[in-house]
Amino acid sequence: MSVSQAAPVPLQIVRTVAELRGVMRGWRAQGLSVALVPTMGALHEGHLDLVREGLRRADRVVTSVFVNPTQFAAHEDLGAYPRQQERDAELLDQTGGHLMFAPTVDEMYAPGAVTRITVGDAETGGPSQGLEGDFRPQMFGGVALVVAKLLNQVQADVAVFGEKDWQQLMVVRRMVRDLDIPTEIFGLPTVRDDHGLALSSRNAYLSADELQIARRLNVILREAADRAAAGQPLATVENDAVAALLEAGFDTVDYVAVRQTDSLAAFSSGVVEGPARILTAARIGRTRLIDNMAVQGARFEGLGSRF
Missing domain, CATH: 3.30.1300.10 (Pantoate-beta-alanine ligase, C-terminal domain)
Incomplete structure (x- = not known):
């Protein structure tokens, strides 16, 4: 796909799926390609590198900022997970991101929704089994569900993920293959500090x-x-x-x-x-x-x- 070299576009912030799809229709009508960078916010340099990679691969970049409750167990740090949407928006604007999608939980998961996604199990195997799947058994079902929804909502040409969450990246790739989702999944090498610690x-x-x-x-x-x-x-x-x-x-x-x-x-x-x-x-x-x-x-x- 060819990537536009036009002047910078100010960051848009949308909070509903209807608004998001409206923007996507406008971009598609202009023949623009789209990259998706899914995040849970509290953005750091690692996330911004994902956005920069999206800018290299597409004309427009959508960054989702959503702390996904379906991948947290009851005892985990959902409530304590850092949230700083205003700062996230500033960073995305400075980096050249085009749109921040920041839905509420009710917007992403309508009351009464019952659909779940499982990427493998003990019988069939698959990349969700073992490792994080043993210690956080709810995680990959929640990740698969929210990523599938985001890919459906954005209809992106490419989605960029960090390799730090390697098992998650393999789960997403397997899900995309199995469900015939036409989005290219790209993994970007882990961004580390000067001492080699993975940014998180x-x-x-x-x-x-x-x-x-x-x-x-x-x-x-x-x-x-x-x-x-x-x-x-x-x-x-x-x-x-x-x-x-x-x-x-x-x-x-x-x-x-x-x-x-x-x-x-x-x-x-x-x-x-x-x-x-x-x-x-x-x-x-x-x-x-x-x-x-x-x-x-x-x-x-x-x-x-x-x-």
Whole structure:
């Protein structure tokens, strides 16, 4: 698709699906392509990089700002999740975003709505199984539902997601393929601070001491990824990484796992045998951090090649 190089367009803010679709009809009538960047707000540089990627890939960019209740369990931080829509709008305007869609819960989920989406289960498998699916079993159904609604509402040519939520990205890609949704799903590499910590809205919860501990997460993960790439047994690699995180000061570790890149299935042989990703979730105080990275340069016996 060709991307317009016209003068900047002031940010529009709409709060209803009817308003959103009205704007989309106008853009389509002009032959403009559209990118969608779904967010829960509290925007940071990582989100803004997604918007910039949308600007490279389409003529217009819609950024949704919606704290989605269907992906939170009763005990999780829905009420505490940071909300700063005025600041979000300023950042989007400065970045060149064209429209902020900020619906209410009732606008997004009409009273009485009963439709749910499941992307795989224990019988069929799928990327929603295990990892975050074990520790936050409500999450991916909620993510799939809200993303499906946003894709339907915007009818975007492309949607841009961050790779920090790798399992979520794989769930969305699987859903889009299975439901024949004609939107290209693009994953943008994780944006990190100068110490390698993945940017996240939840980083704001960290104290100064906790932040120093958090910055060990990507270092320990990279060391584990290198060991996995070298062919070491994954059970040992994963267990040692958990121990290293606890020694570094994390209070608990939900998982460290090396999985197949796209399906997120485990390697049945216990060693890396193809494209792989290492994923983790760990807690410091009241903050739960996730991260992941590719397992680079693994060698496979008998293949004589590298991925």
